[in-house]
Amino acid sequence: MLNMKSGHSKTGPGGASGGPACPVVWLLGKTGAGKSSLVCALTGESAAEIGNGFKPCTRSARSYDFPPEQPLVRFLDTRGLGESGYRPEDDLEACRNRSHVLLVLCRLDDPVQGMVAGALADILRHDRKMPAILVLTGRDLVVDPGALERAERTIAAGMNRAAGRDLPAAVLSLAPGRAADGEGLDVLRQLLLDALPAAGLVLEKTRAGDAEQLEFQKHKRFILSCAGVAFTSDVAPVVGMVAVPATQLKMLHDLGRRYGVKWDRKIGSAFLGTMGLGIGARFAANFGLRELAKLVPVYGQTAGAAAAGAISFATTYALGRAAAYFLYRTANGSPPGEEELRQVYRRAFDRSSNEAG
Ligand SMILES: Nc1nc2c(ncn2[C@@H]2O[C@H](COP(=O)(O)OP(=O)(O)O)[C@@H](O)[C@H]2O)c(=O)[nH]1
Numbered sequence: 001m002l003n004m005k006s007g008h009s010k011t012g013p014g015g016a017s018g019g020p021a022c023p024v025v026w027l028l029g030k031t032g033a034g035k036s037s038l039v040c041a042l043t044g045e046s047a048a049e050i051g052n053g054f055k056p057c058t059r060s061a062r063s064y065d066f067p068p069e070q071p072l073v074r075f076l077d078t079r080g081l082g083e084s085g086y087r088p089e090d091d092l093e094a095c096r097n098r099s100h101v102l103l104v105l106c107r108l109d110d111p112v113q114g115m116v117a118g119a120l121a122d123i124l125r126h127d128r129k130m131p132a133i134l135v136l137t138g139r140d141l142v143v144d145p146g147a148l149e150r151a152e153r154t155i156a157a158g159m160n161r162a163a164g165r166d167l168p169a170a171v172l173s174l175a176p177g178r179a180a181d182g183e184g185l186d187v188l189r190q191l192l193l194d195a196l197p198a199a200g201l202v203l204e205k206t207r208a209g210d211a212e213q214l215e216f217q218k219h220k221r222f223i224l225s226c227a228g229v230a231f232t233s234d235v236a237p238v239v240g241m242v243a244v245p246a247t248q249l250k251m252l253h254d255l256g257r258r259y260g261v262k263w264d265r266k267i268g269s270a271f272l273g274t275m276g277l278g279i280g281a282r283f284a285a286n287f288g289l290r291e292l293a294k295l296v297p298v299y300g301q302t303a304g305a306a307a308a309g310a311i312s313f314a315t316t317y318a319l320g321r322a323a324a325y326f327l328y329r330t331a332n333g334s335p336p337g338e339e340e341l342r343q344v345y346r347r348a349f350d351r352s353s354n355e356a357g
């Protein structure tokens with residue numbers, strides 16, 4: 001909660017208060033496994049931009065923030081793994097408590113993966129709950145289908161043994177100079193969305209859709225940045241019942257401006273009323289933080305099953321998505337009905353929450 005006031009993205013990840021202000025994706029793999037290529041493929045940035053954007057964090061670990069101007073996700077790259085003379089302990093120690101999801105990269109034409117398996121076992125021994133995804137690269141480098149299948153099976157078996165569980169896996173080709181492997185990347189994007197929605201929503205492909213959805217794409221990163229503030233302000237043990245509604249209120253005002261609708265009491269109570277929150281004219285007079293706090297009842301229902309930070313992220317994102325929908329339709333003279341708006345909220349909540357069921 002301490003970083004809630006400074007929580008806006010200007011401080012950026014890894015601000016003075018220590019922890020990064022956005023979700024962290026840890027790339028684990030030998031030099032040459034395709035870590036930098038994968039960051040390019042996921043973000044759409046060029047190799048040069050990625051190369052210049054990496055900042056050192058330990059002797060050989062470094063980080064890349066995306067998007068650079070307003071970071072919504074951080075990649076951690078432990079580089080030297082598998083190089084002779086490299087001792088990974090320091091890097092693993094430094095990265096261990098700062099990451100939210102682990103991507104284990106192995107190139108299919110490289111059968112020597114013992115050091116990666118060892119590091120993976122070590123990381124998961126310290127943090128059983130860390131979600132991990134196996135990323136098998138170099139699909140195009142193993143031409144014989146039988147050999148490809150064997151390589152996939154052998155490497156996956158080794159990593160699953162090291163992890164002590166079956167890791168979800170994506171197989172892809174990151175061949176330089178060629179268009180990124182759409183199919184493999186889509187699988188990986190979906191796995192990321194399942195494991196860590198706060199990162200997956202940033203890295204998913206822009207989806208085709210109707211005019212409302214296209215307009216929403218322009219504001220999605222803004223909403224994600226507000227949700228990311230909620231994500232981190234609630235990592236502290238005490239649920240940020242004040243911090244989150246303050247972020248949400250500011251988000252609604254800013255969204256109004258973005259959609260050309262002044263977010264005043266009238267709009268506020270119309271929105272909340274349509275959300276079925278029963279906040280009518282009686283409350284409109286002092287519409288503010290206390291009323292918004294009521295938007296977080298999901299805590300009560302779900303907090304037992306999920307980290308408060310993840311729930312704050314999901315409620316804030318879903319609230320932003322629903323408000324965007326409401327504002328778009330209101331600006332076009334056809335405000336949505338209660339059922340419709342709640343569906344938009346529910347769907348956004350489900351996508352941004354990884355608590356299945
Ligand atoms: N053909 C092909 N080359 C790859 C693939 N993955 C990585 N490479 C190549 O391997 C080299 C190392 O990749 P890089 O992304 O820098 O690996 P890093 O050291 O893990 O960051 C580069 O020349 C890449 O183009 C792949 O899936 N297919």
Ligand SMILES: [Mg+2]
Nearest residue numbers: 032035036037
């Ligand atoms: Mg690299």
